[in-house]
Structures are given as C-alpha cells and as structure tokens.
Amino acid sequence: MAPVSNEGGGIMKIRNMVVPVLVICVFALVGGCGDDPETPAVPKTQKIGTISVLVIDEGLNQTVEDVPITLTPGNIVLKTNKDGIAEFEVPPGDYFVDAVVCCIGPGGIEYHLPATVRVGETTRVKMLACLICL
Numbered sequence: 001m002a003p004v005s006n007e008g009g010g011i012m013k014i015r016n017m018v019v020p021v022l023v024i025c026v027f028a029l030v031g032g033c034g035d036d037p038e039t040p041a042v043p044k045t046q047k048i049g050t051i052s053v054l055v056i057d058e059g060l061n062q063t064v065e066d067v068p069i070t071l072t073p074g075n076i077v078l079k080t081n082k083d084g085i086a087e088f089e090v091p092p093g094d095y096f097v098d099a100v101v102c103c104i105g106p107g108g109i110e111y112h113l114p115a116t117v118r119v120g121e122t123t124r125v126k127m128l129a130c131l132i133c134l
Helices: 007-030
Strands: 049-057 068-072 076-079 085-090 093-102 108-117 122-128
Touching (some): 049 068, 093 122, 108 122
Parallel strands (some): 049 122
Antiparallel strands (some): 049 085
C-alpha cells in the first residue's frame, strides 16, 4: 500500500477501505453467519409445569404404550411412550386429562380427571388399564 497523502485521493482510498472493514466487523460481532452449534441455547423464560400421565395394568405390573391422552383446554393429544407415560409441559392452570383405556368387556374405562399445574412442578395422574383385552 502507498503512503498516505492528501494528494491523488489517498485519504479517499483509506476511507473506502475502512468503511467495508468496519461493516464486516460489526456484522461479525452482532449477527455472525448463523448459530454456532457449540453455543448453548438460551433457556426459555416461559413459566411452565408438567402433567405426567401413567397408564398401567397393575394386575400384570405392566405399563401400556400408545394410549392417546387428551389434555384440555387446548386439546393437546399425546400417546403414552414405551414406559406408559405421556408428559405435557404447559402453563400453570387447571386442566382435564381424558382417555379411554382398555379393560375387560366391550368398550373401556373412560377417564376425565382434573389436574392442576403449578410452575416448576410435576402433577402425576395414574390411569389403570387391563391388558387382558388386547
């Protein structure tokens, strides 16, 4: 690079170089080119609690998988996992947990159970089933 002088536009050349460099530096500091996978996610500040529903056949001491559980209000539907559990993370408030669980005979047991959620707490709901009819 030539020495800086006021003649021949030397100052203008430096300005033309400095502005793009500053823009690139600011962009790198503020936004970058995407999320760094090594940077941990910012925790959510939303206040929630959990409703944990367990569906079990106590006679056989076996949990029941794939039972649709509906949480209202909101009509959120989850199926129980291999451990017989469905977990809903929701804002605090009053809910109903609904399901039809298999039992001996036609139809099944219809559950409509109240559940209250408090921030940071887990409300546990247990539903009994009979695997003999499956």
